[in-house]
Amino acid sequence: MRSEADPLPLLSDHLPPDRPIRVLIVDDHALLRDGLRGILEAENDIVVVGEAGNSEQAVAYVAATTPDIVVLDVDIPGDKVTATLTRIQLRSARTKAIILSIYDEPMVVQELLAMGVRGYLLKSVNRQDFVAAIRGVYQDDQRVVLSISQQSLQQVNGARVNLLSDREREVIMLVAGAMSNAQIATRLRITEGTVKRHLRNIFTKLGAVSRIDAVNKAAAAHQLPSRKS
Known part of the structure; x- marks a missing residue:
């Protein structure tokens, strides 16, 4: 139909x-x-x-x-x-x-x-x-x-399908806040290499070709967590 x-x-x-x-x-x-x-x-x-x-x-x-x-x-x-x-x-x-x-x-x-x-x-x-x-x-x-x-x-x-894991959603939220990989690593208390791995997974899942594209596609797919007031 x-x-x-x-x-x-x-x-x-x-x-x-x-x-x-x-x-x-x-x-x-x-x-x-x-x-x-x-x-x-x-x-x-x-x-x-x-x-x-x-x-x-x-x-x-x-x-x-x-x-x-x-x-x-x-x-x-x-x-x-x-x-x-x-x-x-x-x-x-x-x-x-x-x-x-x-x-x-x-x-x-x-x-x-x-x-x-x-x-x-x-x-x-x-x-x-x-x-x-x-x-x-x-x-x-x-x-x-x-x-x-x-x-x-x-x-x-x-639907609000969770394409990304909780950690990946945290990472893309910080990317949306214009943070660098090093800043994200510090905020989440993980290594910069782990941040890069999460970003590779995010790009693959969303079909993104850049950080901005990933943020836009995550927003369109309702993958950005709500900001806490």
């Missing part, structure tokens, strides 16, 4: 962009890739710039083509999807990711939204909604499109 909280744009409302929307398809099933390519290339405002069957190919194609949209299977071979997203963001910050999945799992959706994905679509999505999601995400920098069950949508909207 499609989310009514963020409806997909109507195809009749679509105005062609100045240039085609450039899309990379990433899925390990060649038959599915062929089907997606056929759907997209039937549209006069979308062009498929490449196909990839695993995470390494996906990252290489993104670096080479800097697509507007990457349609990414949640279960591709190679790196986990979270690691793949981080590598994609490092190579092309302008590329927006839409996840295709068979899993209607609120925890998975919440984690990927915290990493900045712009859409999460079940593979049961129909052709029109799939194309509309790509157009909507491309045209609107604030749009996030979900095509999941109503039950999952309610859980995603109401």
